[in-house]
Amino acid sequence: MSEVEAKKPQENLQDRLAQVVELLHRHRLVEELTHRQEGQHHDRVENLVHRQNLVELQRKLDELHSADVAHILEALPLHDRLTVWQLVRAERDGDILLEVSDAVRETLLADMDDHEILAAAREMDADELADLAPELPRDVVHELMESLDAQQRERVRSALSYDEDQVGALMDFEMVTIREDVSLEVVLRYLRRLKELPGHTDKLFVVDYDGILKGVLPIKRLLVNDPDKQVGEVMADDPVTFNPDEDAYDAAQAFERYDLISAPVVDRNGKLIGRLTIDEMVDLIREESESEVLNMAGLREEEDIFASVWKSVGNRWAWLAVNLVTAFVASRVIGLFEGSIEKLVALAALMPIVAGIGGNSGNQSITMIVRAIALDQVGTGNTARLMRKELGVALINGLLWGGVIGVVAGVLYDSWSLGAVMTAAMTLNLLLAALMGVLIPMSLLRLGRDPAMGASVMITAMTDSGGFFIFLGLATLFLL
Amino acid sequence: MSEVEAKKPQENLQDRLAQVVELLHRHRLVEELTHRQEGQHHDRVENLVHRQNLVELQRKLDELHSADVAHILEALPLHDRLTVWQLVRAERDGDILLEVSDAVRETLLADMDDHEILAAAREMDADELADLAPELPRDVVHELMESLDAQQRERVRSALSYDEDQVGALMDFEMVTIREDVSLEVVLRYLRRLKELPGHTDKLFVVDYDGILKGVLPIKRLLVNDPDKQVGEVMADDPVTFNPDEDAYDAAQAFERYDLISAPVVDRNGKLIGRLTIDEMVDLIREESESEVLNMAGLREEEDIFASVWKSVGNRWAWLAVNLVTAFVASRVIGLFEGSIEKLVALAALMPIVAGIGGNSGNQSITMIVRAIALDQVGTGNTARLMRKELGVALINGLLWGGVIGVVAGVLYDSWSLGAVMTAAMTLNLLLAALMGVLIPMSLLRLGRDPAMGASVMITAMTDSGGFFIFLGLATLFLL
Structure with missing residues (x-):
């Protein structure tokens, strides 16, 4: 599709979305009214208004570029999304299905019968079919393949034979x-x-x-x-x-x-x-950057923002479970020192500071390293040099901020030795954070894994357990 | 520059980097040897080897596309970077300066005298000059502007009059x-x-x-x-x-x-x-995604991976300081309950679990919302709906994982009421995390600020202080 068909994209996308939502809203009001009167005689005037709204909405959608319709579908909750989807002209179904995200496409396909899916797929090129095929019902794919000529079928098969992160899965066949x-x-x-x-x-x-x-x-x-x-x-x-x-x-x-x-x-x-x-490469660059963000936060994959609560729970539970285990470990580390805390309860109030700053600083380190790896700027050969730099930054920050918080703690609890332990623990935990901030992504890289994978959860686990152990350990040695 | 000039980019970039590093390494060995013999007579053979290495390195660099040289410069520590930079042919300086990141460009410009900078800049188009001008010494810019014809000067001025996030700053003037x-x-x-x-x-x-x-x-x-x-x-x-x-x-x-x-x-x-x-747009898409990652982790800007320790401290200190304050607040919240902890020291061991899981879950929520905002999928109008969904997810996760950890805590400390408090606190803190995970980015959006800005630090602050308060508060009410 040529970009020339895109009407006035300068008109703000949010505005267009708002117009569609407004029309949907009117439509829904009428629907509710009609619903309430069920059993009574249907009010013809309201039915007419209802239909007029839908006609206006359909006219609006016809004017929009497929990519804009896709965007609107992404931004609507499921019920509204399907209302809009049913208003889209059948011949545009294919284009739009290719534009939406995987999560949203699933909801749209679920709403179509085999006949509609086949009609939409018939408009597609071999590479587009291959994109869609893994998400289609098995017998629809079978019927589709039957309908293709030999060359097309061969191309779809070939595209399907590559992993989705290989060039073969993204290439098209429209070369002159x-x-x-x-x-x-x-x-x-x-x-x-x-x-x-x-x-x-x-x-x-x-x-x-x-x-x-x-x-x-x-x-x-x-x-x-x-x-x-x-x-x-x-x-x-x-x-x-x-x-x-x-x-x-x-x-x-x-x-x-x-x-x-x-x-x-x-x-x-x-x-x-x-x-x-x-165009395929731009999509890929965006997806990669996004999956880095998602992975670091411990989300498994892109999530339809209006996905059902249960779907979201499914997407997020794995890293939460890992976090639960690491938090439990940290808790047992504290458990080791319950005797010390009983004697000096200030330790309980101060220990989260040590762990928290360590987590924050470690997250900064690991974010830098993960990015540099993604941009191919560092390989496993640079580990020692990066380590020296991050340890240097950690040492300065530890002495500086550890010093500040040590003085505050010293004044607050009227104990300079407590302040000194605080400063020492902060510095050591920041050094640990820097060490792990380099080692975790570098080790994942060496093992051939995604260095961003749950990076945030893992570094926090280290700095929590480590921070508690260092602080409570030093306190037990020197204060009690 | 046409892509055709790029020689065999299939040859792995890491390999080419390794070759350059290898040559640099040999060069440095010789340099060190020569250095040690300083005062003695210089060994001519070693000097020759030295020069041969540099010639080979220069030949290698001449073969590479400017973008690849830029990549190698990014991936080298400062000393090596400048050695390579001096070997690059002067007529390519301009191209390469435009390819490297701001942080690295600064180090390269610092190594050039005004004469060299002027020579490099004379090769550039108006839009490229405008990109570079803000980083050049004032008198160099002045001299440059003098050397341009009226139309070019007007174009540079016009490009400079726009903010770097406006279309005017990114447009070029090469239209047919x-x-x-x-x-x-x-x-x-x-x-x-x-x-x-x-x-x-x-x-x-x-x-x-x-x-x-x-x-x-x-x-x-x-x-x-x-x-x-x-x-x-x-x-x-x-x-x-x-x-x-x-x-x-x-x-x-x-x-x-x-x-x-x-x-x-x-x-x-x-x-x-x-x-x-x-090409400018692809760079922008990548930069935007990256700044989202960096902002969420509380880094102020892109950091040259081999920047000096002091530069890195400068880039990172701001959010660490914010974090220090929030951690201190959390510590004072615990301070309020020191009496309770003295009576039941298990509370000290269990409270980080409540805070930690809340932080992790809140980070998942806020990452989802920040992404959806960046993709224009949600506006301030969706707040209520998103909130309902996130609260639903939080409720399920809270009852589920809170239940698990409640049972474990109950068994461990042989107290079912402690387990029940644990479950309740986890659930409430996850609800708080969901609430804040939606409210923080939505409020920043409404205030016209970047919703990713330090999102991670802020949500963690909420779930830490909130988690401690909820857990210790419930424990004080029901267990003591």
Whole structure:
């Protein structure tokens, strides 16, 4: 779909959402009134108003770009979402299904019967079908595959054979190919015969008779060069290419780094099998950044903001359970020192400060490191250097803030030795936080795991148990 | 710069980094040896090896795309970074300065004299100069402006007049404009005369004699339509346009939503004044996602991973200080109940569990809400509905996990009433966490502030103080 069809996106999205909500609201009021009168005779005037509202809403939706309808669906609670979804014209179903998030798509598909899903899917390209297939009922997929021609079916199968984080799962098949030994004039005539070019065509792919990629002809070069020149003279013969089993996120970083719009995907023999485009890469960059945020907070996956309470519980319970165990461990650490606390109850009031500041500081360290790893700026080889830096920062912060809180505690409880223990414990716990803030993500990286995975929960576990142990331990040694 | 100049980006970036580090390492070994022999006669053989290493390193760097050199500079500690920087050919300085992060750029500029900076800046376009100008010494900027022609100077001034989060600061001026009343054939001939097209030219801008934007001609349409047709017949007359004072992040979301490659920027009168391109928008999308991660963890800004310890302390101290205050408040809350803890020391061991699980659960809620706000999925109007959902999740988790930990505590301390208090406190604190997880970002949004700002520190403050108060309060009421 061309961007030209998007009507006035400058009009604030929130405004458009508000208009839809307003219409829905009127619709619902009428619905409730009608509902209350059930059993009585139906009021025709109200039914008319009801229908008028829906017609206005439908007109509004027809004017919107599919991406905007998708956005509105995301932002509506389930009941309203399905009302709007039923008003969307059937021929746009496919486009919109591809735009919404996985969580919301599930709710929309659940509302469609097999017949509707098949109709929507028939409009799709092979790569889009492959995106959708894993979420469709098995017999719908079967029927769909039957309806495809051999080449399409092969493409869907091939796209499905890759993991969702591999280039092969994200490539499309809409590449325009040309031969090396024709003139630009011939290429221009050929394009004119095509009537339409696929989206994001900033280059044509030059292949030989076996389909082996020989180079790319950027449209820019096609336009500025003499039409009598041969493709072979003008093309770039050393383009950036990708393999289908490469990591998709690496490809996205290459797109970002080299400012690519599209790039060919070739197999091991150099045969052109598909292409990547910037729009898929942008989505990926956003998803990656988001999953980093979610993972650090201990959420398993993207959550439909209006998902049911039970779904949300399901998404969040795992890390809460881990946290429960770590909190229990911290509690047992305190349990070891119950005797000390009984003798000096001020320890109970002061210990959460030591643990809390440690947690905060550790979270800062781990966030920095996780980001640097995501940007490929550090490998396991840098561990020692990063460690020295983070320990340095921790030492300064420990002596500084530990000193401040030590003086406050000393004055408050009229005990300078208590203040000194406080300062020492703060400094040691910040050092522990720095150590773990580097070691946890670096170890996860070395083990081939996602370094952001529950980083926040783990570092907090360390600084809680560690902080309590250090503070109560020092206090027991020196104060009692 | 065309992507074609990027040599084999498939070769792993980490590998290339490793090669550079290896060469640097050899260089440094020799340097150290030479250093030790200072005062003695210099060993010519070692000096030769030294120089050979640097020559090899320079050759390596010359082969790399500017973006890759920038990446390597980011990933090197300061001393090595400057060694590499001095080996980069002067004519590439400008390109590379534009690619690196602000933090690293500062270290590179500090290493250049005014003459070098001027030479690098002379290669730049107006929009690139405007990006760099705020970080340059005042007299260098002055001298630069003097050397520009009137139009360029005007463009730099205009770009500098916008905030960095406005469209005007991100637009460039490399638009190709055509008239409505010429044939496509004439356009094709015109382009051929240009010899080169600016990067990311996927559409030409159609303007009238006053420079007012009449429409855009997508290159795709130029290629597939009959050359005898007029531009006016073929162009899209209702394109997506932006104003220079619009929020740049909104523009980036529009690029993402409508899959744009480039888009015209027009002033209030509809006059074409610049264009936005996808590469700037991708950078912005990444920066936004990152600043969300950093803000939530209480880091003020992006930090050069090898920044000095003092710089890092400066970046992190603010939220640590806030955290210190909140931790102190939590400590005073416990102080209120010192009498109760003296009587029942188990309370001291159990209270961090209540606070910790509350903090974790609150962080999950606030992360979800901050994300939904960033994606424009919720406005202040949804508060009540989100609140109901989060409270529902909290209630279930509280009864479930609170129940588990209540039983464990009951068995451990052989007191069912203690277990019951534990369950009740957990449930209430999770409800508080949910309430605050919605209210904090929603209030920040209503106040026009960044909802991610220190979200994690604030929610933890609430759940700590709140958790201690609820648990110790209930215990004091029911157990003593």
